[in-house]
Amino acid sequence: MSQTLSAKPDYTADVVVLGAGPVGLTIANYLGQVGVSVLVIEKLDQLIDYPRAIGIDDEALRTLQSIGLIDKVLPHTTPYHWMRFLTPKGRCFASIEPKTDEFGWSRRNAFIQPQVDRVLFEGLKRFDQVDALFSRDLHQFDQDAEGVNLQMRTLDGKEERVRCQYLIAADGGNSFVRRTLGIAFDGKTAPNQWIVVDIKNDPLGTPNIYMCCDPVRPYVSAALPHAIRRFEFMVMPGETEETLSQPENMRKLLAKVLPNPDKVELIRQRVYTHNARLAAEFRRGRIVLAGDAAHIMPVWQGQGYNSGMRDASNLAWKVGMVVKGLAADSLLDTYQQERRDHARAMIDLSVTAGHVLAPPKRWMGTLRDGISWLLNYLPPIKRYFLEMRFKPMPQYEQGVLVKPEMKVEKNPVGRLFIQPKVRTEAGEVCLLDDVIGSNFAIIAWGTQPTWGMSAEQVAFWKRLGTRFIQVVPSVQMAVSVELPEDVIRVGDEQGRLKEWFGSYPASVAVIRPDRFVAAITLPQTLESTCTRLSQVLAAKPAPIRSTGEAVVQGV
Template identity: 85%
Template structure:
């Protein structure tokens, strides 16, 4: 059937974000705070109000910190939320209890997604040049060398056309954009489904999350903030969402986990199918895929949400720099280079965890229980689980980074930089990122971070908005200094920055806006490192436009 499209231009923006989920809203918040004109388009008439993700990690919290919303997010979380795997008899054979906070936050946290999504949506109101349109059905789009046209209908059937320089498709696992572009989405769909049951006034009240590996019907029991309890039960062959939702059948399910299944306050129940799929491409011209549109994975390690937030953190600063004329468009190619392999690793981890909970074959369950019992008595193996060392941390081999010339047994380039507490000149103690802001940083231990740079390079990195930071032990903060006004001096409050630099024969680190290490060097070789980084950025010394017009109906 032919479509009648709008020929008049109704909206224009630098960037259109399709989808008001956590990934799209986070990207919009980041771009808003760096002055980019953003239009968020959502098909639904409001945010999704039912809980989906329940686990948020330290990397995602750091991303929310970078958009200035962490103080509004934390009240909706439970820090240090341990995950314990139980045998059918209730014996804990593996416990995941990471107590590290190297990135500034607890590594595992419980949360209720709609509450955080609402914080992100409200956060957009801070920016005059960011607008959100709900109840818009985007049914067609096309792109050219200058940008993208989008055609959509309102709930009343009014036709509208939008023009933007870049489209970020964060429109979910069934992404219309990905399907229209015919980008492969290879992977598998799990053969079984799970029913999720949320209950208020938690009838158990015990903290943490428990994965019970019951061969008859595996289930999950998770304590959530605000006194909510989530149960997840495997759906058996022949069962349907309709049949399981019947009061008698729901009581039978809950009798497996509660002493009194009659005395509950049910919020909702939904049946889910778990998929493990990865898009063949994350970028096609002026269009980029993010979040579930680029990859989906089973829930068992809580990495679907967090992988999407990693996309947002990686992509937003790159799009912002390109739009502002601070970098060439080739920078956007590094998004797929850096994110796709790690997304695949998280998919594999999530599938593996699902097999631990519900092995495909009965003999695998018996082998799991026996091996787990034995390994639990080996301290190194026990620490491996407790400290969550099995989680593949992102390490980029290509992209916006310069590999160090020195020989290192442990290379930090391409990895996330730590975020310890620091002391400012005013005597306040805060986290490192709060001093850096949403930009590059050149951080030097004990020395002036600008000493190894030419005046031209200092001007170049200042043009990018770089923070120049000197780190000293906190006890030295009262000593006089002769640093220039461009340099921020901070105190190493916990000694962690000294320990970090002490691992390497280098004292200067270049940190990207997403907090990944782009380069590691000495003051005497900083100039060469920064020159190579500017090439990786495809950087341009172009002034940003003088003013930013708010989005509105085009006259």
């Protein structure tokens, strides 16, 4: 913007997060955890409590685990929540029932978003340097070489100014920040709206989620935690939220799915539109877009919420490193490099799922039903749906990673690392991420993980807060061994880590704070691999004391 907001600020913070939704709150929790000062600014006077996302995946749960809130979130979820597509006559032609837990949690879970948003908000109270302001309307901002200035207005018209190093705009699909910056938000809006109806004391009680592909009026029936039932009905031409909400019309809708539409306890209903849009840029200088501000997608695979949580997981640790002086500002360029293509893939998946539920042409529905009837008798096709193999998992080809020096089939670099159970020296069994914390990790199978590193490299990675982890079969934990003070030894409780390392010609993996594999290598080539990776990280050298001693700073 042309005018600089130069007046003395009312608030200062390392990072301002605009928007108290799940993405903004998750980023604020992570940054608070690593000691960064954060100010969350929200336009509304309280957290949103109307019907929103109902599906949370294993990746998002792993992100919530990384910020120490998983135990408070799990009571608001239903694990292993299957999705079934039904023909108009009630035949199930496709069922999504993934039973894998390679990342530590159930692949598909039902939840009620406002309850988890509340957990995220309450989690901010753990950090003295994190604060939140509600009822603030941001109406002007600019940026310079050192930071961002914001000007906002309170409900009573008072003007307030904020100064920060970085602004993370998680302010929704209608993002004021994105629009003001003039960043394109290309895509499509679906021609049909849908009405969401939430009912307490579930009048059906059947588990899971059903997508009924009725050509007259497609609908969704979903069992949610705490005995909540959600129905979603397509809004037909000529209908409005006002007319559908009238008692007699609501009764007609519910009569389609309930034996007694009069015996219900309605919580609320709301009409919404499906959009599929992607921002042309995720970053402009010291301002970064995240969540719906960067991409929005139809709800049919529950990926809008989960894609936003992937943004939070990818972005938060990078912002933390830059603000703490551990990496150059250029590290933030890798956020768009890594996230934008996958966000596009999830948009495409969600649009395709919507076409399966409600085909644009009726003849397409008839063709779908016939083909699906045949394909269900082919085991490979059935497994493809059951195990959710159609979901494109993130794999980064560029960004914070180094390609292996050796030839590797099905290269794991740029993919999410597994999270099995491990046994600690104290004899406790826990998930691997609980050992790593919000840090980098260098994990070695069988060998001492710092053996191939120089003293300078060990000091470098310690400065980043890295966990050095030696993995052995759990039965070997009974034998005491001498290790460097900074090395953690864990037992491979389920044999999954041995299986993972056995799949590649490597025995050492460098894991990023978002649990993606940054590199794989051997002990003898670990030093050169770590040198290449430190360059990709844009890591800054440690400050030097007057005595010539490096200052050690942990993340």
